[in-house]
Amino acid sequence: MKQRVKRVFALLLGIFIVSGTCMEVKADDGMEVGYTYNYDYWYDVQYSPDAYKVAGVYTAVELGLDKRFNSAEGLYVRDNMLYLCDTGNNRIILIERTDTDQFHVKQVVEEFKGNTDVKTFSSPTDICVTPDGFYFICDKGNHRILKLDSEWNYVMEFLKPNDSTLDQAADFLPDKLEVDDVGRVFCIADNVNKGMIKYEADGTFSGFYGASEVKYDWTDYVWKKLATKAQRSAMESFVPTEYDNLYRDAEGFIFACTTNVRGADLDSGADKPIRRLNMLGKNILIENGNFYIIGDLSWDNAGGYKGPSLITDITALDSGIYFALDKVRGHIFGYDEQGNLLYAFGGSGNMDGYFRLPTALEHMGNDLIVLDSQDASFTVFTPTEYGNLFYKAMAEYDAGDYLASGATWEQVKVLNGNSDMAYIGIGRALMRQGKYEEAMEYFRLKWDTTHYSKAFKQYRKAWVEEHIGWIFLVVFLIFILPMIVGRIKKIKYEIDTAQIFKD
Amino acid sequence: MLALLKKKETYIHYLETLKYALYVITHPLDGFWDLTHEKRGSIAAANTIVILTLITRVAKLQFTSFLFLQVYWEGINIFLYIASVLLPLALFCVGNWGLTTLFDGKGRMSQIYMGTAYALTPYPLIQIPMIILSNVVTKEEGAFYVFAGSLSIIWAAMLIISAMMQIHEYTLSKTLFFLVASLFAMLVIVFILLLFFSMISQGIAYFVSIAKEIMFRM
Numbered sequence: 208m209k210q211r212v213k214r215v216f217a218l219l220l221g222i223f224i225v226s227g228t229c230m231e232v233k234a235d236d237g238m239e240v241g242y243t244y245n246y247d248y249w250y251d252v253q254y255s256p257d258a259y260k261v262a263g264v265y266t267a268v269e270l271g272l273d274k275r276f277n278s279a280e281g282l283y284v285r286d287n288m289l290y291l292c293d294t295g296n297n298r299i300i301l302i303e304r305t306d307t308d309q310f311h312v313k314q315v316v317e318e319f320k321g322n323t324d325v326k327t328f329s330s331p332t333d334i335c336v337t338p339d340g341f342y343f344i345c346d347k348g349n350h351r352i353l354k355l356d357s358e359w360n361y362v363m364e365f366l367k368p369n370d371s372t373l374d375q376a377a378d379f380l381p382d383k384l385e386v387d388d389v390g391r392v393f394c395i396a397d398n399v400n401k402g403m404i405k406y407e408a409d410g411t412f413s414g415f416y417g418a419s420e421v422k423y424d425w426t427d428y429v430w431k432k433l434a435t436k437a438q439r440s441a442m443e444s445f446v447p448t449e450y451d452n453l454y455r456d457a458e459g460f461i462f463a464c465t466t467n468v469r470g471a472d473l474d475s476g477a478d479k480p481i482r483r484l485n486m487l488g489k490n491i492l493i494e495n496g497n498f499y500i501i502g503d504l505s506w507d508n509a510g511g512y513k514g515p516s517l518i519t520d521i522t523a524l525d526s527g528i529y530f531a532l533d534k535v536r537g538h539i540f541g542y543d544e545q546g547n548l549l550y551a552f553g554g555s556g557n558m559d560g561y562f563r564l565p566t567a568l569e570h571m572g573n574d575l576i577v578l579d580s581q582d583a584s585f586t587v588f589t590p591t592e593y594g595n596l597f598y599k600a601m602a603e604y605d606a607g608d609y610l611a612s613g614a615t616w617e618q619v620k621v622l623n624g625n626s627d628m629a630y631i632g633i634g635r636a637l638m639r640q641g642k643y644e645e646a647m648e649y650f651r652l653k654w655d656t657t658h659y660s661k662a663f664k665q666y667r668k669a670w671v672e673e674h675i676g677w678i679f680l681v682v683f684l685i686f687i688l689p690m691i692v693g694r695i696k697k698i699k700y701e702i703d704t705a706q707i708f709k710d
Numbered sequence: 711m712l713a714l715l716k717k718k719e720t721y722i723h724y725l726e727t728l729k730y731a732l733y734v735i736t737h738p739l740d741g742f743w744d745l746t747h748e749k750r751g752s753i754a755a756a757n758t759i760v761i762l763t764l765i766t767r768v769a770k771l772q773f774t775s776f777l778f779l780q781v782y783w784e785g786i787n788i789f790l791y792i793a794s795v796l797l798p799l800a801l802f803c804v805g806n807w808g809l810t811t812l813f814d815g816k817g818r819m820s821q822i823y824m825g826t827a828y829a830l831t832p833y834p835l836i837q838i839p840m841i842i843l844s845n846v847v848t849k850e851e852g853a854f855y856v857f858a859g860s861l862s863i864i865w866a867a868m869l870i871i872s873a874m875m876q877i878h879e880y881t882l883s884k885t886l887f888f889l890v891a892s893l894f895a896m897l898v899i900v901f902i903l904l905l906f907f908s909m910i911s912q913g914i915a916y917f918v919s920i921a922k923e924i925m926f927r928m
Contacts, residue, residue, distance in 0.1 A: 651776060660849035
């Protein structure tokens with residue numbers, strides 16, 4: 208008996224060991240961690256494989272600097288150079304990228320030469336570098352925007368606009384800036400809610416740009432009518448929202464973002480945290496996705512984080528795909544040109560790929576660089592195979608190579624069966640090939656009514672053309688035949704009952 | 711009962727009363743008067759119409775093209791969904807009867823039920839063809855579908871008003887007033903039901919805890 212028990216145990220042990228070693232080893236694609244996610248048609252979170260992975264996190268130690276970054280706020284990328292505004296240390300650091308994960312400090316700039324009184328920076332918050340080598344710097348503490356040449360010689364400065372619409376007593380606090388191809392400067396300044404300040408290349412103030420329209424509804428209006436003067440002054444006044452950051456994309460349009468949003472207004476689509484402004488300052492952002500471009504769709508108040516996503520920076524790839532950075536939960540959202548959410552990733556924390564207080568987002572090619580001011584570091588992300596497949600499929604579709612695009616989306620589908628983009632991409636490729644019925648199935652599975660309607664229209668047309676004979680036959684049998692029979696019967700009845708035949 | 715079911719006349723009468731629903735919806739004032747006073751309607755036909763309405767409502771979920779109705783199946787409880795029609799119907803009949811008997815209403819409960827049920831006829835009548843239609847049109851051509859959907863509801867609402875008018879022999883304004891009052895009556899019934907069940911469960915819990923206490927002491 209004892210022998211038997213022992214044998215059974217030995218057998219069981221053997222089974223456990225063998226099954227343990229034979230267990231399927233899956234590649235870590237990030238599905239289990241829940242780092243990267245997307246929202247489906249029902250606004251439910253669907254985890255996906257990682258689209259971006261961390262290539263490296265760089266602090267002052269890795270870069271060999273004497274002081275750690277102090278609440279760094281500004282970041283700019285041109286070619287393989289990274290320009291970092293170390294705001295708290297009043298310096299600008301030029302970093303060169305020599306390889307995927309190789310970053311070397313090229314220069315640390317604390318002062319410049321030239322014909323001006325103050326030759327140092329005071330809390331520089333943003334920098335912009337033009338292709339011809341000029342530096343534009345928001346020198347916030349000195350209330351000016353500096354223009355320096357490539358040898359760090361003073362060229363000129365942009366000061367507070369001498370305009371009656373601005374409160375002249377208040378300090379001019381330029382915060383973020385962008386420069387266009389002809390040297391015009393677009394600046395976001397603190398406490399200016401009329402939009403961005405726009406300067407001509409020669410430094411003259413040419414007006415405000417892109418002010419958001421003031422919104423109020425009739426309930427506000429009624430309340431204001433009923434309120435006393437004291438109550439009225441205590442109410443919040445209707446002022447346009449201030450912008451937080453801006454980015455000039457490859458086509459010359461300006462992406463702007465604001466953190467001045469309310470949860471309910473985001474849900475209803477009244478608040479637009481991300482805007483793409485044309486030359487007239489009008490929002491031309493395309494929102495053809497299933498939901499508004501507001502970052503996270505649902506926000507629980509767990510873990511000390513509450514409220515909606517606050518978009519603090521935007522960057523747009525040359526292909527038109529743009530990324531938005533949420534400073535509340537440290538999420539990065541990638542959208543395509545049509546406004547579909549491709550993927551969202553990131554989070555708050557101390558691990559690589561998580562942030563404590565992200566302030567700036569830039570891209571170098573398809574890589575993303577996020578500046579974390581509290582963690583005094585910047586993180587470099589490179590696209591994974593999954594992320595690259597997205598870019599490839601979209602590029603192929605834009606180039607008109609629908610067959611290849613469909614094949615690439617198939618690969619995406621293999622990696623992530625939940626991807627709405629993959630299904631719709633396959634469907635669109637099939638539709639271009641005239642395979643409407645198959646395309647309809649793909650669209651139906653992902654609730655894409657617009658594309659389904661398009662495919663269905665073609666399918667129905669083909670179906671009617673094919674079955675036109677049967678359709679006529681059915682119409683004949685149901686409508687025409689009874690009519691003829693009825694007519695014949697009536698004639699027969701009239702003949703039968705006619706007086707002349709009675710006699 | 712069984713003898714009644716075996717007779718052929720029963721079925722002829724049933725089909726006639728059911729067919730009469732088509733007359734009622736096109737001639738509401740005349741139709742609802744005859745429905746009760748001339749006994750041209752039957753409870754069996756009324757039940758049939760209610761069941762058809764329920765089937766239509768469920769079938770609509772399943773068979774309407776997703777272009778017009780996107781169903782989150784995880785959030786659907788079929789019993790709750792059916793109850794969302796039956797419960798208001800029952801509450802309305804009871805609430806309306808309870809009020810109108812106090813204010814010269816001539817209708818009996820069965821007549822109120824019959825009238826309300828007959829008034830629901832446009833719903834299955836319009837919605838079933840619309841379910842089929844939704845599958846052969848595109849999103850851009852869907853305006854007709856939306857229009858027909860609201861038409862069926864408005865038509866049914868107008869039929870309910872005329873049904874109540876004829877059954878209780880009320881004027882239009884009095885009917886409208888008592889329809890609104892019925893809604894409040896329904897709310898009161900729901901409130902009392904909740905109160906009742908809550909009290910009962912409290913009472914039972916009291917005796918259960920006493921029994922437990924005795925058992926622990928023994």
